[in-house]
Amino acid sequence: MDKKKGTDGTEPGPAPSRAVDRFGFIKPEQGNSPDGIPKGKSIHEREREERRIRKWRKMIGVGGNDWKHYVRRNPHVVKRRIRKGIPDCLRGLVWQLISGSRDLLLMNPGVYETLVIYETSASELEIIRDISRTFPSHIFFQQRHGPGQRSLYNILKAYSVYDRDVGYVQGMGFLAGLLLLYMSEEDAFWLLVALLKGAVHAPMEGLYQAGLPLVQQYLSQFEKLVIELMPKLGQHFVEEMINPSMYASQWFITVFSYSFPFHLTLRVWDVFLYEGIKVVFQVGLALLRLCHDDLVKLPFEKLLYALRNFPEEATDPDVLLPLAFSFKVSSRLEELQKEYQKRQEGTSETSSGERLQPLVSKTMSRVGSRVVSNLTTADRK
Amino acid sequence: MSGRRPATWDQAADDYDYLFKVVLVGDSGVGKSNLLSRFTRNAFSLDSKSTIGVEFATRTIQVDGKTIKAQIWDTAGQERYRAITSAYYRGAAGALLVYDVTRADTFESAARWLRELRDHADGRGAAVMLVGNKTDLARSGSRSRHHHPRAVPRGDAAALAEREGLSFVETSALDATNVDAAFETLLTEIYRAVSRKALAASSAGDDAGAVGEGQAIQVSASDSAGLTTRCCAF
Numbered sequence: 001m002d003k004k005k006g007t008d009g010t011e012p013g014p015a016p017s018r019a020v021d022r023f024g025f026i027k028p029e030q031g032n033s034p035d036g037i038p039k040g041k042s043i044h045e046r047e048r049e050e051r052r053i054r055k056w057r058k059m060i061g062v063g064g065n066d067w068k069h070y071v072r073r074n075p076h077v078v079k080r081r082i083r084k085g086i087p088d089c090l091r092g093l094v095w096q097l098i099s100g101s102r103d104l105l106l107m108n109p110g111v112y113e114t115l116v117i118y119e120t121s122a123s124e125l126e127i128i129r130d131i132s133r134t135f136p137s138h139i140f141f142q143q144r145h146g147p148g149q150r151s152l153y154n155i156l157k158a159y160s161v162y163d164r165d166v167g168y169v170q171g172m173g174f175l176a177g178l179l180l181l182y183m184s185e186e187d188a189f190w191l192l193v194a195l196l197k198g199a200v201h202a203p204m205e206g207l208y209q210a211g212l213p214l215v216q217q218y219l220s221q222f223e224k225l226v227i228e229l230m231p232k233l234g235q236h237f238v239e240e241m242i243n244p245s246m247y248a249s250q251w252f253i254t255v256f257s258y259s260f261p262f263h264l265t266l267r268v269w270d271v272f273l274y275e276g277i278k279v280v281f282q283v284g285l286a287l288l289r290l291c292h293d294d295l296v297k298l299p300f301e302k303l304l305y306a307l308r309n310f311p312e313e314a315t316d317p318d319v320l321l322p323l324a325f326s327f328k329v330s331s332r333l334e335e336l337q338k339e340y341q342k343r344q345e346g347t348s349e350t351s352s353g354e355r356l357q358p359l360v361s362k363t364m365s366r367v368g369s370r371v372v373s374n375l376t377t378a379d380r381k
Numbered sequence: 382m383s384g385r386r387p388a389t390w391d392q393a394a395d396d397y398d399y400l401f402k403v404v405l406v407g408d409s410g411v412g413k414s415n416l417l418s419r420f421t422r423n424a425f426s427l428d429s430k431s432t433i434g435v436e437f438a439t440r441t442i443q444v445d446g447k448t449i450k451a452q453i454w455d456t457a458g459q460e461r462y463r464a465i466t467s468a469y470y471r472g473a474a475g476a477l478l479v480y481d482v483t484r485a486d487t488f489e490s491a492a493r494w495l496r497e498l499r500d501h502a503d504g505r506g507a508a509v510m511l512v513g514n515k516t517d518l519a520r521s522g523s524r525s526r527h528h529h530p531r532a533v534p535r536g537d538a539a540a541l542a543e544r545e546g547l548s549f550v551e552t553s554a555l556d557a558t559n560v561d562a563a564f565e566t567l568l569t570e571i572y573r574a575v576s577r578k579a580l581a582a583s584s585a586g587d588d589a590g591a592v593g594e595g596q597a598i599q600v601s602a603s604d605s606a607g608l609t610t611r612c613c614a615f
Binding site: 210 | 432
């Protein structure tokens with residue numbers, strides 16, 4: 001199921017009192033629509049979009065059967081097409097294919113249902129309180145106890161049982177909520193597992209573990225990259241006492257799903273699921289580069305405001321993403337990770353950015369999971 | 382305290398006499414972000430997002446004829462986020478410790494938050510105000526979506542504040558009750574403490590405005606009369 005819920009009429013929900021954009025978000029009463037897309041598409045644009053969809057359908061095959069074969073034969077074509085953006089009607093299915101979550105789902109029949117129905121979580125009250133504070137302006141999540149809120153609760157509760165060490169952390173809801181707009185509850189759960197446990201890329205669970213070790217590592221790496229790649233801005237940040245935790249924590253914790261225009265978030269996620277966490281660094285650097293000349297002139301308060309409110313032209317994916325991909329950061333990130341981990345040695349905090357952690361958590365053995373770790377591969381460069 | 386005005390982004394950097402750093406702490410969901418938006422932008426949202434990491438806003442008020450700029454940091458309340466947020470307590474001149482009057486567990490956490498503040502902020506030098514938020518929910522016939530019984534008696538909170546040497550107020554960010562008063566009381570308390578220190582230092586013959594070593598609030602005044610005293614609580 002790869003349609004967006006709440007916009008296709010299949011899920012009951014409240015009649016929206018205000019107009020919604022094409023993604024299901026309530027439009028602000030004034031100004032441009034937040035999806036950044038002109039209202040009507042020309043015939044030429046529609047035809048081009050249909051051609052794209054046909055190409056993609058051919059590439060993935062019925063139900064995704066041809067996907068792995070195509071990726072093996074034409075990896076560069078796949079990468080290029082993903083960077084251009086996955087057609088919205090196929091997004092849910094393609095996300096499952098590129099994240100490895102499809103395999104997890106097939107290898108673990110009935111596990112999700114067990115987690116939702118038969119297990120209890122220490123985080124249940126916390127999750128309930130946060131449900132209405134996750135994508136509050138999206139019609140799918142607005143109805144109190146409605147289908148959107150119920151599904152979001154189920155996924156977050158299930159994950160908090162699946163991995164009791166991580167449990168539930170604010171921010172996870174934005175990942176799960178985004179996934180729910182494009183796939184079923186169970187599919188979204190396994191994609192969340194694939195991300196946090198590292199089915200294809202480095203595990204992300206360290207973003208949410210006690211001490212947020214991976215957040216700290218990524219912020220440290222990002223700070224160094226800014227200084228190296230934009231020394232003038234890096235120096236300005238030092239002088240104004242701006243550190244990345246003031247503006248970039250949300251970028252990493254929610255992979256740009258917290259406060260960025262949704263059309264940009266989706267394009268970032270297309271690439272992030274295929275290429276890994278380096279994309280968050282690249283997009284962050286591109287945002288700073290695009291606004292560089294303004295940022296270097298601003299004093300502390302205005303600077304902080306600007307770093308949380310990027311102008312519309314800077315968040316246009318067709319401008320931002322090509323610039324992001326021009327930053328070649330993979331090998332430097334690995335070096336910075338090693339340096340960071342060396343600095344951390346001897347302290348009680350250990351980094352959780354290890355590549356080949358087993359996918360199965362201790363708690364999962366109780367529910368008979370057959371999650372296997374042979375899906376793990378090195379990050380694509 | 383008349384003549385209050387919100388700070389704007391166009392305001393000149395030097396358009397204040399004192400700059401105080403204030404942090405908002407308390408359990409998740411108690412209303413910290415809405416207290417901040419009500420004070421700095423006079424805005425409230427029933428549909429606000431949970432805070433991830435930290436948020437930041439400022440407002441300028443007048444105290445005893447001086448222009449005080451509050452630089453307010455709103456922190457994520459969930460325990461796990463303390464790894465990031467505790468760094469923001471450092472050097473804070475004051476804090477609002479917020480709980481929800483309809484949730485006893487958020488009040489029970491107050492002692493832990495206080496310990497956290499005293500460990501990371503300016504020791505016992507930081508002014509702390511205990512704030513019981515969401516009084517609108519505990520009132521029958523309120524404008525809010527749902528009525529909840531009060532879970533924290535006012536007397537219990539007042540007793541804790543008395544015992545720990547905190548100011549105390551109950552607020553509603555939704556209907557704006559006591560929100561300005563809470564921030565203004567805290568900022569006034571910080572300002573008066575700074576003024577007392579400055580006065581004591583100058584009467585002892587030190588540089589005017591000098592503060593004891595190790596203090597987070599540094600007050601440096603020019604020795605020439607009429608020049609602006611600047612305080613930056615960082």
